[in-house]
Amino acid sequence: MSIEPVFSRLEVHPKGWGEELWITNNNKYCGKILQFKKDSSFSMHYHIKKEETWCVTRGRLKLEYFDLEKATRKEKLLEEGDVVHLKPCVPHKLTALEESSVFEVSTEHFNEDSYRVEKGCSQ
Template identity: 35%
Template sequence: MSDTHASPFSAPRIVPKPWGRELWYAHEDRYAGKIIEVNAGFALSLQKHERKQETMYLQSGRLVYHLNGTDYEMAPGDCITINPGDVHRVEALEDAVILEVSTPELDDVIRLEDRYGRAGS
């Protein structure tokens, strides 16, 4: 029996970053899902969002999460929710894999500081 319907499956979008990469596996009208891979010793931008809310689950590795001026060490199994306006940054102490679910505004990034020359973009 052959199926004449198009496959419902799609490949994730891979977004290379100076600190690792993101795999966007969902970008829908009401939600988004990413796998964020951060290489040891690297950090994301110090940033905030105007609209985007996100929850991160650390699947593997260790990292320091900078949130509103306070540093927290995260270990596998830890979760954190970031609300609009929160100033935050992820810094990997070891290679880290983060699962992120969020509202769909993936381009809502205000970079306050960036090690890779992207601040202000």
């Protein structure tokens, strides 16, 4: 096992709502910066495997999610400094009320682990 640091560059993944800047994605963890354009949103979706935590670093966003125990849709305003932890299987959607950035840390990201419930700006 090498003890040398590993150097890389951000991977930019353009989206209809802005872009994802991937810092890393490996079998232990994933780190991303989500940059949203004003009035844009990603789809309402959930993950079966992925567990994620977000920190709003700039702007204001509306989080929509489903309370699965009460079978109700809920909303929460997120502002700079707010942190949200999402367990697997919770449908969620972010809409930027202004240009916004979110730092995301999570378990490993798999494209096939995103299950869309409603369309967003990328669909």
